[in-house]
Every structure is written in structure tokens, then in C-alpha cells.
Amino acid sequence: MGTVLELNNITKYFSARCVVDNISLTINEGEIVGFLGPNGSGKTTTIKMIAGLLFPDKGSIIINGYDLSKDFEKAMANFGGIVENPEMYKDLSGRCNLEMAARIHGGISKERIEEVIKTVGLQNRIDDKVKRYSLGMKQRLGVALALLHKPKLLVFDEPTNGLDPKGIKEFREIVKRVSHVEGAAVFVSSHMMSEMQQMCDRVAILESGKLVGMEDIAAVVEGVESTYYKIVVSERDAAVSFINEKYGDVIKEVQDSQFANGSAVSIVFAIKSDDIPELIKELSVRGIGVYTVQPVESSLEDAFINITGGSQIG
Amino acid sequence: MGKLIAAYQNEMLKILRKKSIWIIGLIMVAVIALVSVGVFLQTELSGVSYDYDSEILWMEKALQSTKDEIGNKTGSDITDTAEGSELYSNLWRVEYLSEKIDYYKALDEKDIYLYNQYDYRAELLEAVFENAVDIAEYENIIHKYGLEDMLENGYYLYPYSGNYSEEYIAGLREINDKYTKIVAENDFAAYIEIKNAEILADDMYDENEKRIKIENNNLRLDGNITGEYLSHERIIDSLMELTEYKISVETGKDYVSSDFFGYATGEPLMPSKLEEYKKQIALIEYKFESGYYNINEESDKTSVVDSTMFSEIVFSIGMTFMLILLVMLAGSIISVEMSNGSIKVLAVAPIERRKIFAAKCMALFTIAFAGCILVAILDIIAAGFALGFGALMPYVYYGANAAASIPFVLFVLLYALVQLIQLVFYSALALMLSALTKNTSVAIGVSLGVNYIMASVSSVLSYVVDPRWTKYIPTISLSRLVSGVFPEGSLSQMLGNSMNYFGYTKPSIWFCAIYVAVIAFAMLFTARDAFCRRDIK
Incomplete structure (x- = not known):
């Protein structure tokens, strides 16, 4: 797999403040890399440098083998993405925006334009002026603009903002297809942990301008000692005392709830997935009814907190 | 690219x-x-002729109402009182309106535009009218009713100017006959002759100014630029400019710039102005030569x-x-x-x-x-x-x-x-x-x-x-x-x-x-x- 994006010791100062500090990373073909970090950690600044909007004070950015500062046009010919918000010419139609972008890229057929319109599902509104679009529709058009020239590198900064659940699912499918089928490298930052977990192959974690982790998503999740599960049982006290006795101080939350026609209690606690069959068996032996067991989708967040030592994701 | x-x-x-x-x-x-x-x-609209008929009608009405006001009174009734003064004023008004009606009829007959200051006929007819009012005032009121003594005794009758005499009136009559004849025969050369004589006799102009004005008049005569048509306006102005520039360059004195009262300053020309004036002469002459000013154009539109x-x-x-x-x-x-x-x-x-x-x-x-x-x-x-x-x-x-x-x-x-x-x-x-x-x-x-x-x-x-x-x-x-x-x-x-x-x-x-x-x-x-x-x- 060839390297599509290479950040070599990039550093950026705003006045005297160092907002991105000596970051180096690589992203390969067909790989989706998530970008995580608390507010103000330098995620957007990094993405803006990759997009050519900000100039790094130190270091180099190589896109598909071209140094951004030396071969800007060739490097950016391989770049597509949405930075911060999907920006476009609001007084022009969606189609007109796409045609303008196609003109700059060159060699983009009308069929390709129609294809991306169809891909993002904007067929019915593509001739409306962009100022009449909802945020979700703008995001879709932004994705269309990013995909138009089939770039080797796709960068998305909070791409699912404004998208409805269906849109989020479609976006995820598009990104996975473009990456895993068409071989593009994707670099995506998102607030939604579940999104990242479902979509990304690796995550880069940034804190105070520094890259503090660059891991395979599986390894990150795996690396977390206990994964939280929510179990809904019929007997509160018995269940709680059993769990405490068997697994120690692992309970995070206990809440009364309703299940079927009777009262129940939901307990969130850390447990390894391998231990779940044994747990269910033990509870059943003690006469405690187990209604459901499901993982709580916070594993990546936990991993993130573990790595960053408690900072909130932003 | x-x-x-x-x-x-x-x-x-x-x-x-x-x-x-x-x-x-x-x-x-x-x-x-x-x-x-x-x-x-x-x-x-510049070519639209003046509406003399309605003006004449208005003046005829005014004339009649003045006559009505006078009634049976004549100049003999003028006394050394306010009433006497008013009667004089009304009698003068009758003469004035009668002459003005004749003046307007003459303009109308010749199709002359009243306010065309470039038309020599308008200029002459206006002078004829003003003279005719003075003649009528003298002959039909002052002389007819023997008011000379009263005026000589210091009584003021408006608008009497106080310097009428038989010789003066005879002079005005002579001028009017001459002017009327010129207009009737459209004798532009005679007009230019009169104007040139006036210029020569005017002590307010120096010799160079006299030359400018006479030369300009002669140029007008050569081209028959009578001012009869509105299209002549620009030609007349340009001719005047041309002669002013020429004499200035010739004499080395500025006869183009004028003082507060409109007389040429006659100051020595600075070299830069001399060059400028030479240039202007070349430009105006070129315009005349290249037909920029169509002196044959007889149009009442400008x-x-x-x-x-x-x-x-x-x-x-x-x-x-x-x-x-x-x-x-x-x-x-x-x-x-x-x-x-x-x-x-x-x-x-x-x-x-x-x-x-x-x-x-x-x-x-x-x-x-x-x-x-x-x-x-x-x-x-x-x-x-x-x-x-x-x-x-x-x-x-x-x-x-x-x-x-x-x-x-x-x-x-x-x-x-x-x-x-x-x-x-x-x-x-x-x-x-x-x-x-x-x-x-x-x-x-x-x-x-x-x-x-x-x-x-x-x-x-x-x-x-x-x-x-x-x-x-x-x-x-x-x-x-x-x-x-x-x-x-x-x-x-x-x-x-x-x-x-x-x-x-x-x-x-x-x-x-x-x-x-x-x-x-x-x-x-x-x-x-x-x-x-x-x-x-």
C-alpha cells in the first residue's frame, strides 16, 4: 500500500502560541484514519494545513508524493475534502458549483458530475441555489465536490454535522467504498465516537498540538482493559452484590427500568466479552433473570480518555 | 495556462x-x-419660432385698457401733480405699446427670432423700436402738447430722459430709416459698414481691439455669416476667438483674457500662453478648412x-x-x-x-x-x-x-x-x-x-x-x-x-x-x- 499523505514534523504557530507541534504521520491507500482530540488540540489547524489554507511554519506535507509547498497544483489534484464547514458559492446552484470545480480540475466529464450528484443523493435539488440548501444538503454537496475528481486523499472535518441518521449512514458507506474499494486514503475528524469506531481503520489522537497516539482502531479498543456492557436484570440487589463480589469495583451505573411488563434494573459495568457467558450462567443459577446484555458504545471514548488522561473529545 | x-x-x-x-x-x-x-x-426646441401673435394680442389688450384709462384726457391735461404724472405715464405707455406692436409685427413678418442676439436684423429692429419710442414720446406727447417748458422748469416726467431736441429726434429718424432699409433689403454689407464705423468711433477700445472687431466683422461679411440662423452662433463665436488669438499673437499682448468689465486685459503674453494661442489659431483654422464649421448650413436648430x-x-x-x-x-x-x-x-x-x-x-x-x-x-x-x-x-x-x-x-x-x-x-x-x-x-x-x-x-x-x-x-x-x-x-x-x-x-x-x-x-x-x-x- 502506497503512502498517500505524509506529514513530516509539521509545526504551526499562531503568534507565539504553538498550536501544532511537530506532528508526523502517514496515511496509506485504502485506509480510513480518524482524527481525535479535545477542543483546541489543533485538529482543524492540521487539517487546514493539509488543505493548503494555512502554511506550516516548519515541516512538510506530502500528498501522493508531491510536496504541498513546492508542487501545490499536483499535490492538490489528489486532495478532496470538507474543511470546517462545507463552503461554496451560495448564489449559484449546486450544479454550477460542481461545474466550476470541474473546470478547475479539468478532464471531468458531465457524466462524472451526474454520477457524484447521484452518489450524494442530490438529484432533485441540484439546480437550486445553494443558499436554499439545508446544512445537510450542503454537506452532501461538499462531499460531491470532494469526490468529483476522484482524489487519492479525502479529508473531512466533522463531515456528519447536519446530516440526519440516514445521511450519516450513507456518508459512512460512501467513505468506506471510496477508501476500501477505490483505494483512496481518508482522514476524518468527528465528534462521534461510534462513527469513528464504525468507520475508521486507525485513529490519530491529538492533544495540545501534539500527536499522542496513532493506533489501529481494533488495537485501541482491545487495549482498553474492560469494555462497558449494559445488562438488564430482574433483581437489583442480588445482581449488584454478585457483580461486586465476582468482578470487584466495576459498576459504573445502576438504574431502575422497565422491561416487558415488569420492573427491572439496568447495570452498566466493565467486563471482558469473554466473561459474559459465565456471568449470564451465574446470574441464572442465582435466580436472577437476564433480559438483555449489550455493549455500551463508549469504548473508543474510554480509550481516548485513557490515552489523553481525561481530556474531553472536541 | x-x-x-x-x-x-x-x-x-x-x-x-x-x-x-x-x-x-x-x-x-x-x-x-x-x-x-x-x-x-x-x-x-431651439428652432421653435417665437409666438408673436399671442404677444401682440396681449399688447393690444393692454393698449386698449390704457386708452380706456386715459379716457377723454389729452396731453393738455398734464399738470404739475401726481395725477399729471400718471397721465403722462399712460400716454407714454400708449406710444410704447403701439411701437412695440409694430416691432413685433416686423419681426414676425421677417421671421426673425426675438432673442437671437447673433442675427443682425434682430439687433437693428430692436434699435429701430427703441428709437421709435423716443421719437413718438417727443413728437406725440412732449412737442404736441407743448410740455417742453414744464420739463425745463424741473418737473420730472418718467420715462422722459431730458435730452430730446429736434436735432436729436431727426438723427434718430435718420438712423431708423437707414436700419429699416437695411433690414428690408437684407443688406448685410451696410450693417457691417455701420458697425465698423461705430467701432472706429469708440474710444473705449484701443487700436488692436478695434482691429480685432473690424477684422471679425469683415470675416463675417466674407462668409455672409449674418447670424440669421441659429447654426451661425458657433461660427460667429469661433471667428471672434480666431481674431482675438491672431491679434494677440501678432502684438504679443493678451486680447483673449478679459477683465472684470469684459474689456481685454492687453497684458504682455507669457511664452506659454503665446504657444497656447498659436495652437488655438491652428485648431480653429483647421476646423474652418476641414468643414468642421459648415458656414453654408442654414439651420434654425442648434x-x-x-x-x-x-x-x-x-x-x-x-x-x-x-x-x-x-x-x-x-x-x-x-x-x-x-x-x-x-x-x-x-x-x-x-x-x-x-x-x-x-x-x-x-x-x-x-x-x-x-x-x-x-x-x-x-x-x-x-x-x-x-x-x-x-x-x-x-x-x-x-x-x-x-x-x-x-x-x-x-x-x-x-x-x-x-x-x-x-x-x-x-x-x-x-x-x-x-x-x-x-x-x-x-x-x-x-x-x-x-x-x-x-x-x-x-x-x-x-x-x-x-x-x-x-x-x-x-x-x-x-x-x-x-x-x-x-x-x-x-x-x-x-x-x-x-x-x-x-x-x-x-x-x-x-x-x-x-x-x-x-x-x-x-x-x-x-x-x-x-x-x-x-x-x-
Whole structure:
């Protein structure tokens, strides 16, 4: 797999403040890399440098083998993405925006334009002026603009903002297809942990301008000692005392709830997935009814907190 | 190159989708059309003859009511009282109105326009009328009723002037007979003879002034420029200018500039003025020789403007709109994209920022160029409509020690290109401010402010600063450049140059051109640098 994006010791100062500090990373073909970090950690600044909007004070950015500062046009010919918000010419139609972008890229057929319109599902509104679009529709058009020239590198900064659940699912499918089928490298930052977990192959974690982790998503999740599960049982006290006795101080939350026609209690606690069959068996032996067991989708967040030592994701 | 053209096409598309440019363009077309219609109507109405019939009718009514007021009274009833004075006034009024009715009938009969001060017949008939009133006052009232004694005793009867005598009245009668005969026979030569004799007898003129006026009269006689037609007006004025310039150059004294009372100053000519006057002689003579003044044209229509002045007016209107339009576009072309974020669309595209900047400049200058050509085309159409396509005269200029001309259409197109210079200059200023401040209001406001305020500030500065240094103020060099390429335009002649050079030689056009080009380039370079090197946050 060839390297599509290479950040070599990039550093950026705003006045005297160092907002991105000596970051180096690589992203390969067909790989989706998530970008995580608390507010103000330098995620957007990094993405803006990759997009050519900000100039790094130190270091180099190589896109598909071209140094951004030396071969800007060739490097950016391989770049597509949405930075911060999907920006476009609001007084022009969606189609007109796409045609303008196609003109700059060159060699983009009308069929390709129609294809991306169809891909993002904007067929019915593509001739409306962009100022009449909802945020979700703008995001879709932004994705269309990013995909138009089939770039080797796709960068998305909070791409699912404004998208409805269906849109989020479609976006995820598009990104996975473009990456895993068409071989593009994707670099995506998102607030939604579940999104990242479902979509990304690796995550880069940034804190105070520094890259503090660059891991395979599986390894990150795996690396977390206990994964939280929510179990809904019929007997509160018995269940709680059993769990405490068997697994120690692992309970995070206990809440009364309703299940079927009777009262129940939901307990969130850390447990390894391998231990779940044994747990269910033990509870059943003690006469405690187990209604459901499901993982709580916070594993990546936990991993993130573990790595960053408690900072909130932003 | 391909990307530059693509970016240029995109920029043009964005500009042409803006409603504001079409609205400003439409208003400009409407204002130019209004000017054209205004000049057309003025020209058409200039030939409308005076409504003598209704004037005569009104005077006849006034005459009758005055007679009614007098009743049975006669001049014998005039006494040394207020009533007596009023009766005199009414009797005089009867004579005045009777003569004025005859005067108006004579004008009407000869189809002479009352207020055409250039028509020698109007001038003579007016003198005949004024003399006739004096004759009637004397003969029909004062002499008839023996009021001489009463007046000699100091009693004042208005409007009696107090210097009537048999000899004086006989003189007036002689003049009137002569003038009436001249008008009846349309004897222009006799009129010129009388005027020349009057000039020779007038002690207020010096010898040179007398020569100017007599030579001018003789030129009028040679060309039979009677002033009978309104189309003669401009010819008569130009002939007068020509003789004034000629005598000034010949004598080395200024007979063109006049003092407060309208008399020639006669001051010694400075070398620069001497050259200027020689040039003017060449220009006017060229115009006569090349048929610019059609002395055979006998038309009762005349326009307040000629085709060159009309073009200058249309361009001053058109350029005002174009300047506002271009400054609005240039002032927003970067800053608006910065503020609404659409700059990111451009910045992440595979095209270098310097090419984006070049594309924006190319689009702006395309609009400026197209605007100038549009104004030129509008000007040709509007001038043709207002003045008649046959009246679109060539631009006459002075170059290489001789006068020459360029056809009207070519002049208009070249004039448009000269006007383009100031559009480019102010666009560069607005673009620079837009890129530096990223604030559209500042970019547009300051650029327009510099354009409108600096003209006045520059004029004032020229009195404060040594005039030799004022040429380094870019806007001064710009206005000198724009007005200096076609200096013989009627409007620029009429308005003059607001700059005060105190007799210093004006900065050369070449200096101004190079200086303005350097400043414009510096502004564009600054804008490009700010646009290409700065972060887009």
C-alpha cells in the first residue's frame, strides 16, 4: 500500500502560541484514519494545513508524493475534502458549483458530475441555489465536490454535522467504498465516537498540538482493559452484590427500568466479552433473570480518555 | 495556462451572476438615454419660432385698457401733480405699446427670432423700436402738447430722459430709416459698414481691439455669416476667438483674457500662453478648412453642445457608474470570499493562489474594458440620436506643430481606452485594500472616497505644496493623464484644469503615464502578495 499523505514534523504557530507541534504521520491507500482530540488540540489547524489554507511554519506535507509547498497544483489534484464547514458559492446552484470545480480540475466529464450528484443523493435539488440548501444538503454537496475528481486523499472535518441518521449512514458507506474499494486514503475528524469506531481503520489522537497516539482502531479498543456492557436484570440487589463480589469495583451505573411488563434494573459495568457467558450462567443459577446484555458504545471514548488522561473529545 | 483560463471563466461567471452589476448598468443606460433625449429636445426646441401673435394680442389688450384709462384726457391735461404724472405715464405707455406692436409685427413678418442676439436684423429692429419710442414720446406727447417748458422748469416726467431736441429726434429718424432699409433689403454689407464705423468711433477700445472687431466683422461679411440662423452662433463665436488669438499673437499682448468689465486685459503674453494661442489659431483654422464649421448650413436648430463635448458628458456619466461598479467588484472580490468562506473552495482547488489572483484581476479588467466599450457604443448611439449622425464631427487636435483630426467613432473608442486607465487604477486600489483589510466596506469606501475627495484635496494641495511636487500625488498624475491625452475636448476646455501650476510647465503625459503605471503595479503587487502569502483561517 502506497503512502498517500505524509506529514513530516509539521509545526504551526499562531503568534507565539504553538498550536501544532511537530506532528508526523502517514496515511496509506485504502485506509480510513480518524482524527481525535479535545477542543483546541489543533485538529482543524492540521487539517487546514493539509488543505493548503494555512502554511506550516516548519515541516512538510506530502500528498501522493508531491510536496504541498513546492508542487501545490499536483499535490492538490489528489486532495478532496470538507474543511470546517462545507463552503461554496451560495448564489449559484449546486450544479454550477460542481461545474466550476470541474473546470478547475479539468478532464471531468458531465457524466462524472451526474454520477457524484447521484452518489450524494442530490438529484432533485441540484439546480437550486445553494443558499436554499439545508446544512445537510450542503454537506452532501461538499462531499460531491470532494469526490468529483476522484482524489487519492479525502479529508473531512466533522463531515456528519447536519446530516440526519440516514445521511450519516450513507456518508459512512460512501467513505468506506471510496477508501476500501477505490483505494483512496481518508482522514476524518468527528465528534462521534461510534462513527469513528464504525468507520475508521486507525485513529490519530491529538492533544495540545501534539500527536499522542496513532493506533489501529481494533488495537485501541482491545487495549482498553474492560469494555462497558449494559445488562438488564430482574433483581437489583442480588445482581449488584454478585457483580461486586465476582468482578470487584466495576459498576459504573445502576438504574431502575422497565422491561416487558415488569420492573427491572439496568447495570452498566466493565467486563471482558469473554466473561459474559459465565456471568449470564451465574446470574441464572442465582435466580436472577437476564433480559438483555449489550455493549455500551463508549469504548473508543474510554480509550481516548485513557490515552489523553481525561481530556474531553472536541 | 489552462487552469488560469478555467479560473478566469469561473470569476467571470460569478461576476456576471451578480444582480448589482446589471442594475448599475441599466441605471447608467437610462441616464445616458435621458441626456440624449434632453439634448435632442433642446436642439429641436431651439428652432421653435417665437409666438408673436399671442404677444401682440396681449399688447393690444393692454393698449386698449390704457386708452380706456386715459379716457377723454389729452396731453393738455398734464399738470404739475401726481395725477399729471400718471397721465403722462399712460400716454407714454400708449406710444410704447403701439411701437412695440409694430416691432413685433416686423419681426414676425421677417421671421426673425426675438432673442437671437447673433442675427443682425434682430439687433437693428430692436434699435429701430427703441428709437421709435423716443421719437413718438417727443413728437406725440412732449412737442404736441407743448410740455417742453414744464420739463425745463424741473418737473420730472418718467420715462422722459431730458435730452430730446429736434436735432436729436431727426438723427434718430435718420438712423431708423437707414436700419429699416437695411433690414428690408437684407443688406448685410451696410450693417457691417455701420458697425465698423461705430467701432472706429469708440474710444473705449484701443487700436488692436478695434482691429480685432473690424477684422471679425469683415470675416463675417466674407462668409455672409449674418447670424440669421441659429447654426451661425458657433461660427460667429469661433471667428471672434480666431481674431482675438491672431491679434494677440501678432502684438504679443493678451486680447483673449478679459477683465472684470469684459474689456481685454492687453497684458504682455507669457511664452506659454503665446504657444497656447498659436495652437488655438491652428485648431480653429483647421476646423474652418476641414468643414468642421459648415458656414453654408442654414439651420434654425442648434445644440448647446457639439459632438466632442457630448461624448465627454456621456463619458463623465458613464465613468461615474463604471467606477462605482468596478470599485464595488474589486473591493469585494477577495474580502467577500474571505468573509463568507467561499475562498476555501478556491484555495483547496489544484490551482496556485497567484493564478487565482491573476484570474480575478483578468475578470475585473475584462469588466472594466467591456464597460468602457459599452459606454463608447452608448455614446455613439446617444450622440447620433441627440445631434444627428451627420453632426458627429471629428476630434481636432494639435500635434507635430499642426492641427489634425481623427474621426468621431475612432475618437470615442480611443477616449474609452483612456478612461479605462482610471478604472484600472481605482480597481487596483480597491483590490489592494480588499486583500489587505479583508473588509469590503473599507475597500469600497476608501477607494471611492479617494476618487471623489482627492480631486478637491489635490486642488487645494496645489496651492499649499510647491506645484512641481504635486505631480507625485498619484491621483493628480492620474487626472492629468486622463485629461491630457485628449486636451482639445470642449468640456475639458470649458471646465479648465482645476490644478494650479502657477505658470510652471504641467507634468508631461509620459511622466504621468509611467508614474501611474508604477503605482498601479505596486498596488496590484501588494494585493497579490497579501492574497498569496497569508493564511486563510
